[in-house]
Amino acid sequence: MLKFWKKKPAEGEAGQPEASPAPAAQAPATPQTSTAATPAAPPAPAKRGWRERLSGSAFARGLSALFTRHPKLDDELLDELETTLIGADVGVETSSALVEDLRRRMHKREFADADALLAALRQALVARLAPVQQPLRPDGAKPFVVLVVGINGVGKTTTIGKLARRWRDEGREVLLAAGDTFRAAAVEQLKTWGERNGVPVIAQGQGADAASVIFDALQAARSRGADVLIADTAGRLHTQGGLMDELSKIARVLKKLDPDAPHEVLMVIDGTTGQNALSQVRQFRQLVGVTGLVVTKLDGTAKGGVVFALAREFGLPIRFVGLGEQATDLQPFDAEAYVDGLLPDRLGQG
Numbered sequence: 001m002l003k004f005w006k007k008k009p010a011e012g013e014a015g016q017p018e019a020s021p022a023p024a025a026q027a028p029a030t031p032q033t034s035t036a037a038t039p040a041a042p043p044a045p046a047k048r049g050w051r052e053r054l055s056g057s058a059f060a061r062g063l064s065a066l067f068t069r070h071p072k073l074d075d076e077l078l079d080e081l082e083t084t085l086i087g088a089d090v091g092v093e094t095s096s097a098l099v100e101d102l103r104r105r106m107h108k109r110e111f112a113d114a115d116a117l118l119a120a121l122r123q124a125l126v127a128r129l130a131p132v133q134q135p136l137r138p139d140g141a142k143p144f145v146v147l148v149v150g151i152n153g154v155g156k157t158t159t160i161g162k163l164a165r166r167w168r169d170e171g172r173e174v175l176l177a178a179g180d181t182f183r184a185a186a187v188e189q190l191k192t193w194g195e196r197n198g199v200p201v202i203a204q205g206q207g208a209d210a211a212s213v214i215f216d217a218l219q220a221a222r223s224r225g226a227d228v229l230i231a232d233t234a235g236r237l238h239t240q241g242g243l244m245d246e247l248s249k250i251a252r253v254l255k256k257l258d259p260d261a262p263h264e265v266l267m268v269i270d271g272t273t274g275q276n277a278l279s280q281v282r283q284f285r286q287l288v289g290v291t292g293l294v295v296t297k298l299d300g301t302a303k304g305g306v307v308f309a310l311a312r313e314f315g316l317p318i319r320f321v322g323l324g325e326q327a328t329d330l331q332p333f334d335a336e337a338y339v340d341g342l343l344p345d346r347l348g349q350g
């Protein structure tokens, strides 16, 4: 019996539904904070494991079908494995390198059967992700400033809510800056979330200057002695020159108050976007020096392999992954749990 197929113990934290976006309100002229504390969140159902969340991905489904259809250890199995990996967004180079190494070892008779090959594949996949498993601890500066960036709709605001909840539950004073002044409901979405969770939000309303909102928020965070400031920003594409310039401006303005801020530039990637994620990271990296990634929506229609492609291309820390819409579904990236969630449960222990 192979120990490594064992699923991680189910994490039984309580969760709470995300705040649903509220309609945009009239933009107030001056910075406002919203601090209404609410009673403790009702416990949500125990979180499902990584395997359950990831099993719908093309990666997991493809491999499971492949090893069922083709349990014999031969070159054809390896050819199909390569096709499956490429189809799951792992990237051509990584897929080919992985498979060629397995082929070489198979020809040297290192594997007794397909399970042994699968075990070697697991080891190789974990080895590729282990270097980017670098958790984000918002310590070492007070306030620790996290600037959250990415294109539209990838899950930035949702991720900020989840992060704030996590860090608040760890006993930190968290403050949010509603720097997405572009999308109509974004400020209200963040404020509603903050009110429900007792986390103050510094906002000026839609259309305000994002750099000024975030600057004010950093000043407020300092004067309140907050531990962490998380700043939302509008989703933007590299083709939107003005918005892209705004990001550099935000970073510049923050440095006036703290030359080391932002201490983390966290780029949020939608896990369903496939290889396009790579060009997004390249563009944002050039502009604001991304220091960590969050890959969201891996529970949905994501193929699953883009995490490997990101790790190979950039080696940037993957801080968190989004495995669902609940507050506790944002999990610190765990290379082993991730790979085990994608691989077939051959021994019936998943």
Ligand SMILES: Nc1nc2c(ncn2[C@@H]2O[C@H](COP(=O)(O)OP(=O)(O)OP(=O)(O)O)[C@@H](O)[C@H]2O)c(=O)[nH]1
Residues within 6 Å of the ligand: 150, 151, 152, 153, 154, 155, 156, 157, 158, 159, 180, 183, 186, 234, 235, 236, 296, 297, 298, 299, 300, 321, 322, 323, 324, 325, 329
């Ligand atoms: N299934 C799933 N949905 C997610 C996850 N993270 C975010 N979402 C959903 O993605 C949608 C977009 O999230 P937002 O947080 O509004 O995205 P945003 O990046 O702030 O959007 P813009 O402000 O337009 O740039 C929402 O419906 C979220 O509930 C995740 O990990 N899994």
